[in-house]
Amino acid sequence: MASVAQAIRMALHYGEKNLGVKDIFGQDVGAPLGGVFTATQGLKNAWNSPLDERGIIGMAMGIAMTGDRCVAEIQFADYIFNTIDLLKIAGNTLWCTNGQVELPMVVMTPVGAGIFGSVYHSHSFDAWASRLPGWKIVMPSNPLDAYGLMLSAIKDPNPVLYLKSKALMRHKGDELIPGEPVDEKELKAMIDKPVQNAEGWKPRWPDLEEYMVPIGKGKITHSGEHITVVTYSRMVHLCDEVAAKLAQEGISVEVIDLRSIYPYDWQLIKSSIEKTGRVLFVNEDTEVTNFGEHLAYRATQELFYQLMARPRVLAGKNLPGIGLHPNLEKNSVPQLTDIELAIREVVAEVP
Amino acid sequence: MSKKTTVKAGSKPSAKKAAKPTAKAATKTSKKVTTKADNFGGLSEEILLRMHDLMVKSRVLEERLIKIYKAGEAYFWIGGPGEEAFGVPLGMLANKGQGLAHDWFHLHYRCTPTLLALGMTMIDSIRLIMNRSTDPSTGGRNFANHYCFPQWNVAPVTSPIEVQYPIACGTAHAQKRFGKKAISIVTGGDAGTAEGDFASALILASRKGQELPILITVQNNKFGISTPFEGQHGETNIADRARAFNIRSRVINGNDPVESYLAMQEEMEYIRKTGKPSFIEAHVTRLYGHSSADGANKKTHMFDPVFEFENRLIKAGIISEKAAKKIWEIYEEEGVLAQEKVRQEPSPTSESVWDHVFVGNENADWRKF
Ligand SMILES: Cc1ncc(C[n+]2csc(CCOP(=O)(O)OP(=O)(O)O)c2C)c(N)n1
Numbered sequence: 001m002a003s004v005a006q007a008i009r010m011a012l013h014y015g016e017k018n019l020g021v022k023d024i025f026g027q028d029v030g031a032p033l034g035g036v037f038t039a040t041q042g043l044k045n046a047w048n049s050p051l052d053e054r055g056i057i058g059m060a061m062g063i064a065m066t067g068d069r070c071v072a073e074i075q076f077a078d079y080i081f082n083t084i085d086l087l088k089i090a091g092n093t094l095w096c097t098n099g100q101v102e103l104p105m106v107v108m109t110p111v112g113a114g115i116f117g118s119v120y121h122s123h124s125f126d127a128w129a130s131r132l133p134g135w136k137i138v139m140p141s142n143p144l145d146a147y148g149l150m151l152s153a154i155k156d157p158n159p160v161l162y163l164k165s166k167a168l169m170r171h172k173g174d175e176l177i178p179g180e181p182v183d184e185k186e187l188k189a190m191i192d193k194p195v196q197n198a199e200g201w202k203p204r205w206p207d208l209e210e211y212m213v214p215i216g217k218g219k220i221t222h223s224g225e226h227i228t229v230v231t232y233s234r235m236v237h238l239c240d241e242v243a244a245k246l247a248q249e250g251i252s253v254e255v256i257d258l259r260s261i262y263p264y265d266w267q268l269i270k271s272s273i274e275k276t277g278r279v280l281f282v283n284e285d286t287e288v289t290n291f292g293e294h295l296a297y298r299a300t301q302e303l304f305y306q307l308m309a310r311p312r313v314l315a316g317k318n319l320p321g322i323g324l325h326p327n328l329e330k331n332s333v334p335q336l337t338d339i340e341l342a343i344r345e346v347v348a349e350v351p
Numbered sequence: 352m353s354k355k356t357t358v359k360a361g362s363k364p365s366a367k368k369a370a371k372p373t374a375k376a377a378t379k380t381s382k383k384v385t386t387k388a389d390n391f392g393g394l395s396e397e398i399l400l401r402m403h404d405l406m407v408k409s410r411v412l413e414e415r416l417i418k419i420y421k422a423g424e425a426y427f428w429i430g431g432p433g434e435e436a437f438g439v440p441l442g443m444l445a446n447k448g449q450g451l452a453h454d455w456f457h458l459h460y461r462c463t464p465t466l467l468a469l470g471m472t473m474i475d476s477i478r479l480i481m482n483r484s485t486d487p488s489t490g491g492r493n494f495a496n497h498y499c500f501p502q503w504n505v506a507p508v509t510s511p512i513e514v515q516y517p518i519a520c521g522t523a524h525a526q527k528r529f530g531k532k533a534i535s536i537v538t539g540g541d542a543g544t545a546e547g548d549f550a551s552a553l554i555l556a557s558r559k560g561q562e563l564p565i566l567i568t569v570q571n572n573k574f575g576i577s578t579p580f581e582g583q584h585g586e587t588n589i590a591d592r593a594r595a596f597n598i599r600s601r602v603i604n605g606n607d608p609v610e611s612y613l614a615m616q617e618e619m620e621y622i623r624k625t626g627k628p629s630f631i632e633a634h635v636t637r638l639y640g641h642s643s644a645d646g647a648n649k650k651t652h653m654f655d656p657v658f659e660f661e662n663r664l665i666k667a668g669i670i671s672e673k674a675a676k677k678i679w680e681i682y683e684e685e686g687v688l689a690q691e692k693v694r695q696e697p698s699p700t701s702e703s704v705w706d707h708v709f710v711g712n713e714n715a716d717w718r719k720f
Contacts, residue, residue: 055517055551062521097499097507098490099707157710266720
């Protein structure tokens with residue numbers, strides 16, 4: 001099975017071969033490195049930009065204005081903050097020009113904790129991103145979705161933020177990307193740059209097929225009856241693990257992988273809450289002010305009389321940073337035990 | 352530039368029509384092209400008269416916009432009176448059109464002269480400042496002079512200062528790949544060069560072997576809003592900063608339309624020939640101060656490029672005093688009539704706030720997901 005990094009690479013290859021992607025660029029994105037997480041190795045149109053996040057986003061906007069398709073990378077989301085007004089402008093350009101100027105650009109950036117990256121390699125960006133009207137925002141949790149969401153992002157005529165979890169970069173899924181060789185070693189030999197003697201290396205791309213995950217559509221990763229857990233990205237796996245554990249005790253947890261932050265799949269959330277009467281929102285961005293809070297607000301407004309318990313948000317603690325020592329990181333973003341406790345609490349609540 | 356076709360507003364004169372000044376009929380052209388004392392850099396009488404006509408048109412329009420603001424018919428004014436001698440030749444020289452085979456413009460809010468030279472009508476500028484739904488640039492959504500004309504590759508003017516510089520590198524990059532010798536042109540103010548985006552553009556435009564076909568310009572009117580040049584600059588010329596990046600650069604008197612024309616023509620030719628960037632710092636006058644924020648009153652002690660050029664043409668016998676006066680009158684009347692017409696035009700509807708958040712008016716309201 002491909003890793004998330006390999007899936008992104010294959011999607012970008014598919015994009016440059018079939019969807020008109022002419023530029024894939026950012027810091028260290030081109031040869032020789034192919035990205036700090038290897039997600040852009042061997043791509044024909046990948047190139048290195050100067051170390052200048054604002055330059056990268058500005059350039060992407062200019063390229064998109066001409067109608068050419070590009071995928072720009074910010075090396076770590078932790079460094080996207082100094083481009084925030086440019087992201088705002090990219091999101092408002094269509095609106096400000098009354099529908100005249102489209103910016104069909106993709107910005108991808110690694111987000112979140114889980115790799116002990118300390119203060120400046122653990123930031124989340126989903127809550128910030130959700131406040132950039134005009135953007136679509138996606139956050140895959142597995143390789144197949146990473147592939148399908150990237151193709152959708154490239155095809156979308158609007159700016160799309162593609163937030164990829166740093167901790168999931170080497171994560172392997174259990175579903176093959178259409179066209180991917182079954183043997184994982186074979187895939188590696190084909191598309192991974194050799195660690196040594198890589199000079200002159202060229203990838204041999206598998207015969208990939210188009211596979212789209214529609215933006216705005218979530219997915220149930222674990223069905224259940226007693227509580228709905230709405231999450232995305234890295235936290236999907238933690239929630240699934242807890243759901244599997246609790247199932248043995250007869251606590252039936254429905255886990256929803258939202259996959260898109262905006263637009264988001266309210267109908268899926270709604271029908272699940274209508275079934276379970278209880279809901280927990282889990283993500284690792286800081287709790288004040290969190291995207292999960294918006295969803296909890298909406299659940300309260302629209303489903304108040306169908307709820308059996310107060311909706312809860314479990315998120316990262318409202319701290320200035322995530323400390324390097326595991327004791328610090330683990331007490332900053334939700335862990336398995338936190339999720340388990342929160343689920344038990346909501347399930348135990350009696351109206 | 353991609354363009355939405357469902358909403359159409361405002362008049363869009365054709366390229367041909369736009370190139371001809373509408374008040375030209377009023378000029379009585381002399382056969383004599385130049386006097387000995389002033390040969391106008393060898394520019395033809397036709398070019399000189401067109402420049403003059405457009406400069407007058409631009410001045411009259413901007414003064415009309417100020418009147419509209421002062422009469423309470425607009426919320427804000429900012430514009431380019433005093434920058435006509437730079438802006439008009441810039442618009443006249445460009446390879447105008449839509450798509451990568453044509454030049455791209457990344458202008459700031461003092462660019463009315465350039466837009467008029469490209470063919471914008473006075474009424475479309477008035478529609479913008481009076482925030483009517485007929486405003487072709489923003490549909491009544493944005494400030495005065497925040498123009499956008501996809502049919503001439505005019506990128507939307509942005510309020511944040513200086514972001515247009517790296518964006519211009521993006522269009523220049525796509526143009527270079529396209530290979531048809533079209534260039535990107537970016538304009539901005541002197542104070543704005545303190546922003547990092549200015550440096551971003553110098554870096555992106557000048558990388559060895561990856562140089563971009565871009566004309567980077569700064570209109571140095573010696574002021575931010577109220578901060579004088581000396582208050583933020585240690586460098587002698589802003590153009591010197593381009594030299595550090597091996598970008599060919601020069602300082603020009605942007606108050607002289609002839610010098611501006613010739614310099615820009617030369618630099619554009621250089622960029623088209625070499626595919627490399629060039630930098631122009633133009634010294635200009637900020638004749639009405641910063642914007643309505645500081646009163647928008649004429650600074651009578653300052654050099655006025657339109658009057659000075661007009662006098663020069665009169666002195667050289669290229670235009671008569673009477674003919675020149677007539678041009679002012681024709682445009683004044685056009686402006687008044689346009690304002691009266693726009694007053695009757697519709698405003699954007701309340702519900703239209705949700706239009707164009709996403710392409711194709713895809714649902715943007717989370718209440719409806
Ligand atoms: C990023 C940003 N900061 C501040 C402002 C507010 N502002 C508007 S115009 C201006 C001064 C710009 O001066 P300069 O670049 O010299 O251009 P000029 O207006 O003189 O042509 C400022 C500070 C802004 N629009 N954008």
